[in-house]
Amino acid sequence: MNDQEVLAVMTRVLRDVLDDPSITLDMQTVRADVPDWDSFKYVTFIVAAEIELGIKFGIADVESFVTVGDIVAKARSLLG
């Protein structure tokens, strides 16, 4: 999967988790840009993305992600 494909998956998952089909993400999006994306929903989103992509982020990754681009990059490297 390329960046755009992974980003599309992340967007779909976040729309589902927050139940908001109007959400759009790009590589620069940060959590504060998205309404209701609190820390609990962040954990939920990470779990949902992991299940969707069949990967597991490391404990340090989850703490260090700042932008959606960071998440996409890590996911791509885990997908190999």
Next chain:
Amino acid sequence: MNWLPSIPDFKARLRVATETGDLRQRAAALMSLAQSRVGFVEELQLDKALRQVAAAADTDSLGLTPLRIALLSSSTIDQLLPGIRVGAVRRGMLADVMAGGFGQYRQELLDPTSPLGAFRPDFIVLSLTARDFLGGVPLNATSSEVEQKIDERIEELRHLWRVARDRFRSTVVQQTFLDIALPVFGSFDRLVPASPHQLIARLNDRLAAAASSEGVLLLDVARAIARDGLDAWFDVRHWLQGKMEISPAAGSRFGELLTRLVAAQRGRSRKCLVLDLDNTLWGGVVGDDGMEGIVLGEGSARGEAHLALQRYARMLKDRGVILAICSKNEPSVAEAVFRDHPEMILRRNDIAVFIANWDDKAANLSRIAEQLNIGLDSLVFVDDNPAERERIRGALPAVAVPELPVDPADYVRCLADAGYFEAVSFTEEDRQRAEQYAANAERDALRELAGSVDDFLRSLQMSLVSGPVRPVDAARVVQLINKTNQFNTTTRRISADDFDRFGAAPGNLALQFRLRDRFGDNGLVSVMLLGNGGGETWRIDNWVMSCRVFGRQLEDEAVNVAVEAAAARGIRSLVAEFVPTAKNKVIADLYERLGFACMERSQDGRSLWELNIASYAPRPTTIKRASDGE
């Protein structure tokens, strides 16, 4: 959750459901979606839709049973709430779930001003982590030091349970401790009393014993983990990040297990296992292959797989689950296998209702429910044929239909994992139930032979043993009150403690009725709770009767007994309330029929009745009185 069928267009159906204006229909659609295999995100969406419908209408008008659960914990539990609500609606209940604060369970229970009081939980669930609960125990502690430590902790827990029960009038559920401990010595851990693994094993043993003696329900997550693997429940990253001992991905499973237990306590577990024959109980088609040609029993792995299902069904029967057969077959051919095949574990007399014909299976399942006098929502239908399963799910959504895997080797596991027959007690009545239902089938045959109803009842040679409920009967009495839906005058459920309190209050009397006839002992089949109504009256607080003995004049004889007991105590009148529900229509005219006078009838259908003792003429019945042991 592999026993639930997948719905390919889940999202589309969820959207249609949430756009349904009629809230009752919407609730039914959401319940149906909850009965399919739901993914992680789908569950969150379903949960959101449920909360919307719950906020928009009162639960009764939705056709769902309301339920309040407080989940108290020493770790983070917010991730478990959607699974609980979805698990509840899967069983026709709408759960309002309150999550306690992180590590606040003691204060929440002990502080009289905590929000728990206003929430009025039906169930208080304690989910504690072993590390918080036990604190540090040095690795070199001796066995007696370990026992002493556990003693102290269990004692505190008992105190909390009693508070939960007495102050909040809740049923208490205690979750077993997760063993997330890693090996310290290896296999030798089991021999070191204070190794983390051994500590938790010991703690869970002691917890189970204490819970049993306090009437606390055990939610055995530890057992589920032995089945699913620790990784399915515990993810160390979520522990480190958010102090979740149960990972978000396991929320669905946790909710399923908890609501199973809650439903069992509410008398909503399934009661009857209906089995197909060809390629379910044995391999092959007996009509084509002949009795010699079917694959069953030792010598063939496939044959043993089918045998394993029979063995499991037999075990369910031994614990009180009713067995029935529903098969497209020639009846004589099908019955011959039960009679003559040497490898069969199930025999004809294990089966309460045996239907083999060429009719539609939906019609046959309705017949089975009718003959056993139980609801369709008490049936589980096991059939290898996906088309039959679909047919039943469509025609009779109340019937549970496990999505059997393709390989017969996995049939038993699928049925067992589904947990349809979850129980919270095991009584003498359970042990005898199957025989009683089989005897009922014989009674029905007799009824057809007998000319009039009276002739039939006389030919049954019924005798009644009645009297105050004894301590030894209490478990059965509580079970009967909580499981009975049809003949239940008020449908007020009670816990073992409520019942003890009722018995201890002055002027109260709990009457029990056991009915025997020429086919055997029906056991304890009816209970009447006569509460001190002040002055010279008794209130019939509740009166339940097993559907096995409907239409046998037992209600008439029971009132005769109650009136005698009342007269002996100087009581002048019996006052009875009737609270209608969707399921007790069969007794809507009970009190009128029994000669009670209507005192008032309210808008919601409730009614109040009175019977004057002095002017009561005993009702004629064919039931003789006997004393115990006769």
